[in-house]
Ligand code: SF4
C-alpha cells in the first residue's frame with residue numbers, strides 16, 4: 001500500500017493510504033479526542049467528538065475521513081473546539097457524576113475527553129441536567145449494565161456484531177429514550193448473550209462493568225486452562241488470589257479475545273473446596289493425612305504391584321512436563337506401558 | 346490440526362462437521378463466523394441444528410453415525426464431476442484406483458437413504474467444497490466418538506486429499522481437541538503404545554533409546570487402553586491404579602461399569618484439585634496444584650507449545666503434579682527423578698522427543714512455537730505436509746487414500762428404546778464440571794442438565810417444556826429437565842455430561858472403535874418417559 005503525506009496542526013506525518021485521519025493521528029502518537037472509535041471495529045461516526053477542520057475549509061469527522069495526499073488537518077480550530085465541546089458537555093450533562101465510586105475511574109474515555117476539551121460548570125449549565133434513571137440490568141452473573149452511564153457510542157453493539165457475530169444487543173427505542181437492549185428488552189441473561197464479556201472490556205465508560213472487579217496488584221502471563229484452543233491471558237493477582245483475567249492481545253491464537261470460561265471461569269482456583277492436604281482411607285473412611293503418611297502408603301503399595309498389576313490414567317489438564325514425568329514413572333519405575341488419558345472421551 | 350487457527354479466516358470454503366464450535370471452541374468459532382461473514386462458504390454438517398447454522402451457507406443435518414456415507418457420497422460427486430485434483434493425487438497419494446472402486450457403494454440415492462440428507466443438498470455441498478479453494482475441514486468429537494470413528498477420520502482425510510486441500514495455507518484436516526492439553530499429553534507419551542513424540546514402544550530402537558536415557562529396562566509390550574484398564578481392574582489383573590486429574594465415574598461411557606470396577610479395585614490413588622466423585626472412592630487422595638499455581642507448558646490444538654506460568658502459591662499443602670510424581674518415585678528409591686523445576690524436565694523432553702527438540706523455555710518467552718520444531722533455530726511448523734518438506738507418515742511418504750464402507754452404529758433405536766441419544770457440550774461448562782460447577786456465575790448461566798427433545802417426540806410422549814423426565818437405556822437411567830426445541834430432529838435427543846446429578850454417561854454405550862478404542866458416546870438408544 002502507498003504512503004501519503006498529510007499535516008496535522010502543521011506537523012507533517014506519513015500515513016498509509018486507506019487509513020482514516022483519526023487512525024493516522026493516533027498511529028503517529030497524536031491524540032484527537034474520540035469516544036465511539038475502537039481500533040478493533042469499523043468507524044461509526046456517531047459521537048462527533050473527533051471533528052477536525054480540513055484544509056481550513058470544511059468540518060469533518062476524522063474517524064470517517066480517509067487520508068489524502070497533501071491534506072492539512074486542524075484539530076484546534078475554534079469552530080472544531082466549539083463543536084466537540086458542545087458534544088461532550090451534552091454527554092456529561094446526562095451522565096451521573098459518581099466517578100470516585102465508578103469501576104472505570106481513571107480509565108474512562110469520557111473523563112479523558114471531558115478533561116481534554118475542558119468541560120466547565122458554566123458550559124454545562126446550558127443543558128438541563130437530567131441523569132437517566134433506568135434500573136440496572138444485573139441479571140448476568142459476571143457483569144452489570146448501568147444504562148445511566150451509557151454514552152450511546154455503540155461499541156458494545158458493534159463488538160457483539162462485528163467481532164462476535166452473536167448480535168445479542170442493539171439500540172432499542174428512539175430519541176432520548178434510546179437504550180442499548182436485547183431483543184424485546186429482556187434481561188441480558190435471558191437473551192442470546194454468551195457472556196463472553198468482549199463488550200464489557202471495550203466499554204469506554206462504566207456502563208458495562210464486571211461485578212466483582214478488583215484491580216490486580218500484578219499480572220502474570222499464562223494460558224487458559226479450559227479447552228484446546230489455548231488462549232493467551234494475563235492472570236491478575238491480589239495477595240494470594242486470582243482476581244481478574246485479561247486476554248493477551250499479542251497472543252496469535254486469540255489476539256486478546258476470550259470466551260466466558262476463560263474470562264470469568266477462574267473462581268475454582270480460590271474455591272474453599274480445594275483439596276489442601278492428602279487424605280487416606282482408614283476403616284473405610286477418608287481422613288486427612290500428612291504427605292509422609294500418604295507417600296509411604298503409596299510407595300509401599302506401588303512397589304508390590306509393578307508390571308501388569310499397575311495402571312496409570314494421566315490427565316489432559318496437566319502440563320507437558322507433568323505428563324512426561326508420569327509416563328516416565330509408569331514405564332521406568334512401574335515397569336509397564338499401561339498409561340492412558342482421557343483424549344478418547 | 347494440520348493447519349493453524351489463524352488460517353481459518355483465509356479459507357474460501359469451510360466444512361465444519363461433528364463440531365459444535367461456538368459451544369466447545371468459542372474462539373475458533375469467532376474465526377469461522379468471521380470467514381463466513383467475509384464471504385467464505387460455510388458448510389455445517391451436524392445431526393443437531395447448532396448455533397453455527399445461523400452463519401452457514403449450507404446445513405446438512407445427517408443422522409448421527411452416518412458421516413462415512415455422507416463424506417464418501419460427497420467425494421463420489423467430486424470424482425464423477427471431474428473435480429478431483431489429479432495432479433495432487435498423482436504426486437502425493439497412493440491407492441487411488443482401489444479407492445475410486447470403493448466409491449461405487451456410495452451413489453447419492455443410497456447415501457440419501459442412509460443419512461437422510463437430500464441428494465441434491467449433498468451434491469451442492471460437494472461442489473461447494475471442491476470449487477472453493479482453499480478449503481478447510483474442522484471436526485471434533487462428533488466424528489471421533491463412534492464405534493467407527495477411525496473410518497470417519499479416514500473419510501475426512503480422503504475428502505481433503507482428493508481435492509488437494511492439504512499442505513497449503515487455509516486448508517487441511519483440523520481436529521479441534523477438547524481438553525486444554527490433550528495434544529500435549531499425547532505428544533508426551535501418556536498413551537499405552539508410544540513414548541514421547543509417538544515413538545513406538547514395540548520398536549526395539551525406540552525402546553533402546555529410552556532405556557539409555559532413563560537407565561532402566563523397559564517393557565516392549567504395549568499397555569492397556571483406558572477402557573481395557575477398567576476391564577482388567579474388574580477381572581482382578583490390575584490391582585493398583587494411579588489416577589491423575591480424571592473423573593471416570595462421570596466421564597466414562599457406560600460409567601456404571603467404571604464404578605463397579607473401582608469398587609473392586611484393591612488400591613486407588615487419585616490426584617486432583619477437588620474431592621471429585623472418583624476421588625471419594627480412593628484409598629489415597631493427593632492434593633494437586635492448579636494451572637495458576639505451577640510452571641510448565643501446554644500444547645494447543647494447532648500444536649503450539651505455550652508457557653504456563655505460576656501466578657500464586659499452591660493452596661494449602663497442594664503440590665504441582667510433576668513434584669508429586671517425583672516424591673512418589675523417590676519414596677520408592679528410584680533414580681532419575683531429581684528435577685529442580687519444570688524447565689529441567691523440558692530439557693529432558695527435548696533430548697528424547699525429536700518434534701520438540703528445538704524448544705527451550707527461553708525461546709517460549711517470545712511466544713509459542715508449533716511442533717515439529719526439530720532444532721534450536723527452527724521456527725516451528727504452522728502447516729503440516731507442506732509440499733516441499735512434509736512427507737506423510739507412511740512408509741512411502743505418500744498419503745494413502747482409504748477405501749471405506751459404511752457401517753451402522755453399534756446400538757440403534759428399536760421398539761424398546763426408540764430414541765437416539767447423542768451427547769454434546771455446553772459453552773458454560775467443561776467436561777465433568779469439577780471446575781466450572783464451582784464457578785458460581787457459570788452455574789447460574791447453566792445450572793442443570795437438559796434433555797433436548799423435538800416438539801413432535803415431546804407431544805407423542807406427552808412431555809411439556811421444562812418437565813422433569815426419565816431417560817433410560819439398556820445400561821441405566823437418569824433424570825433431567827426436558828427442553829422442547831427444534832435443535833434435535835424427531836427421533837433424536839441430546840444431553841451434555843457436565844452434571845453429576847444427571848450422569849449422562851450411565852446411559853451411553855461402551856461399544857468401542859476397533860482401532861482408536863474410543864467409546865461410542867455419540868450414539869445410543871434410549872427411552873424417555875414422564876416421571
Ligand atoms: S457479553 Fe458477549 S455475547 Fe454478551 S452482549 Fe457482550 S459481546 Fe455480546
Ligand code: SF4
Nearest residue numbers: 224226227231259262
Ligand atoms: S478462553 Fe475459551 S476458547 Fe480460549 S482456551 Fe479458554 S476455554 Fe478455550
